[in-house]
Every structure is written in C-alpha cells, then in structure tokens.
Amino acid sequence: MTTSNILQYESKIWATADLLRGCGIKESEWPSYMMPFFALVMIESRLLRMLDEYKAEIGEEEWAEIDKEDQIELIRDKGQGYNTYIFEKNQTLKDICKNDKSFNIDFEAYLHGFDSETKDLLGVDATDGEKFLDIKGVITKLNAKKVLLGYTKEWSGIDLKPFNNSDITTLEEHIKRRWADISAETAGEQYTPDDVIGLIAEIIASKIEESDRLLKIYDCTCGGGNLLFGVEDRINEKFNRFTQTYGQDWNDALY
Template sequence: MTRSNPTANILQYESTIWSTADLLRGCGIKESEWPSYMMPFFALVMIESRLLRMFDELKAELGEDTLFEIEPDDLSELIQDKGQGYNVYIFEKSQTLKDICQNDKAFDIDFDAYLKGFDGETRDLLGVDAFEGEKYLDIKGAIATLKGKKVLFSYVKEWSGIDLKPFNNSDITTLEEHIKRRWADISADTAGEQYTPDDVIALIAEIIASKIEDSDRLLKIYDCTCGG
C-alpha cells in the first residue's frame, strides 16, 4: 500500500494562500506590499492550527468529558502550562476564525475580541497592539488598511478557509518556507532583498549560541536584519 505524502498534501495550500493576494490586487495594494498583509494572517492561521492540535491532544489525554468539567481558570492554567499560547475564544467559547466569519454582521466585534483573546506573547508576535512604525508582523496596521478599503471581512474569510490543523509543525514549516521564498522574490524584485537559506540561518544561530554562557538570566538577542 502506498502511503500519502503529508508534505505534498500541505503544499496544495500554497496556491490557496497566494489566491488571497487577488483581493489585495483588487483593492489597489501594490505587489511589493503584499507580504506585509499576508504574513500576519499566515501566522494567525498557523497559530490557531497549533492551538487546536494541542487542545485535541489534551482531550485525548484527559478525556473530553473530564476536560470540559474543569473550571475556566484551571483550564487556562492547564493549557498555558503547555507553553503554546492561549486564546479565550478558542478554548472557552469554542469559536475559531472560521466560526467568526460565519456572521458578517458581528464580524468586526468578534474578530477584535478574538485577536485580543490571545495571550500577551502571541499578541506581541502578531502585532495586535502594535504602535505606529513598529516592524515585522503588524496585523493591526493591515486590518486598519483593509477595513478602510472595505475588504477586511472578505480577506479574513479567505484565510479562515485554510485548515492547517491536520498537519504537524514540520509539515507547516515546509509550507512556510515555500511561501517565504515567494515573498522574498517579491522583495528582491522591489527592494533588492534576497532569501537567506535555512542552513545559513542555522549556522549563524549555532555560532551565536556557542558564544553564550549558561545562565539563569533571560537573554534577548536583537537582530535588526533577521527578516522572518
């Protein structure tokens, strides 16, 4: 019997993800700006899929009936102990991004609450509360622009249909690398930027790590040219 290839299956989403750019093109957003709109939403669906997989694992571990008998505060602590983040809407209201997109009338309020329902670290990663001028993921800025162009609901709905839950982190990383290469191609055409291969990134990380002494102190490294 021939086994299916998970990586091949997940790459079917590459064209779906790129089709979200049709809305960006249609509302007048320049191609050079597409990555700044696509990156935060791609990160969003990746994070949600990871949380849903983790929740399913927790159900299997404890039993679904037992899990839903746990008090919200205890459930929150139990999930956050997994170290993969938290979202009030997903875990306490059983609402995913796709569920929110079922009601266009309540969408603005629900989507805002959904984003603010993430833990602080995840909100920082996505740029939910980003200040003007902050770089990398700025979902707040993307939302403001898309709302002004009256395509926010349609754009989010496109992303909500991308279900990465069946795939593990390795599969999703493969998809991410394919998408990032195309983003890099756009950047290279418009700003002279080039894609840095994973093996080069890994080597740089190893060199940096070799210079760091063991310590209980929290260490933060800032690299202003690290890209994604």
C-alpha cells in the same frame, strides 16, 4: 499528513492575494498584508492541535468532567499560547467570520484574546515605529478599502490543524520564497533544507532525556522557524515532555 499534502495549500494561500490585487494594492506590498494573516492561521491551528492532543492524552470523557476554569488553568500551565475565544468560547476565526454584523468587534476581541507574547508577535497593538507583523496596521488599511471581512474569510478557510509544526513551516518556506521574488526586503533570507533539518533534529533529540521539566528550545536565527519546529516535533515524537520554543528574527522580534 505529508509535506506533499500541505503543499497543496500553497495555491490557496497565494490566491488570497487576488483580493489584494482587486482593490489596488501593489504586488510589492502583498507580503506585508499576507504574512500577518498567515502567522495568525498558523498560530490558531497550533492551539487547536495542542487542545486536541491534550484531550487525547487525558481522555475525552475525563476532560469533559473537568471544571471549565480548571481546564483553562491546565491549558495556560502548558505555556504554549492561549486565546480566550478558542479555549473559553469555543470559537475560531472561521466562526467569527460567519457574522458580518458583529465581525469587526468580534475580530478585535479575538486578536486581543491571545496571550501577550502572541499579541506582540502579530502586532495587535503595534505602534507606528514597529514594523514586525503589523496586523493592526494591515487591518486598518483593509478596513479603509472595505475588504477586511472578505480577506479574513479567505484566510479562515485555510485549515492547517491536521499538520504538525514542521509541515506548516515547510509550507511557509515555499510561500516566503515566492514573496522573496517580489519583495527586496525578503530577498536575502536563507532556507534550511529539509534533510539538514532532519539530521539536526535527530542529533539534538539524541541528547534529550525524559523529564517532567519544561524543555525550552531556542534558535537565535530562526527565520520562518522550520528548523526550530522541526527539532520540537522530533523531541515530541521521542519523549513525553512539555516543550516551549523561542526564536529570534525579523527586526530582532522574539516569538
């Protein structure tokens, strides 16, 4: 997949705001409603892609012969995130949206099925004083307007699994630039050009060596994570190493 391919999703993602407009949510508030769900589909796609890559590495037949509990332990040991619905029940956000009668219960369980770091990132249990990706608060507001299921369905139809982390964060960069036009809160953000990311990623990858140790990658001013994931993708292209990314941004939230 190429960057041009993934940018075709920009209009589809932006179209989710039509439902927000329809229920009277102000344009200036759209980013706060869209960002948590965009993060959600990005995270899910990354977990699904990680699982497919792991199966390919081990072999589909060999993977199928591994006990379910051992599969779960192997996935957890990778340290790249977890969700009980995805890995234990083989259900995605799109699957959950198919049953409108049990949706609210299933969606809440799905969100609480993430690992603790991901739940903190999304704001699954955010308190009133927390502002970073408050998906809990957004869900409450959408429920009150009776559009939560419809809104979640719109996002669940956006399949980012075929794209790598760098491609996805390039898409995020384009979306956030549009958010910046309507929100003073994001107007001051800066974006790293793709060619600069490529150069930095190549320089860093040239300093890495093969090893069976977990490689941790940290960016103290990661913004949308485009540089952070660009470096990770380049390292993964050159080496067979487990990697874990950390970034600091938006109200000093760590993810």
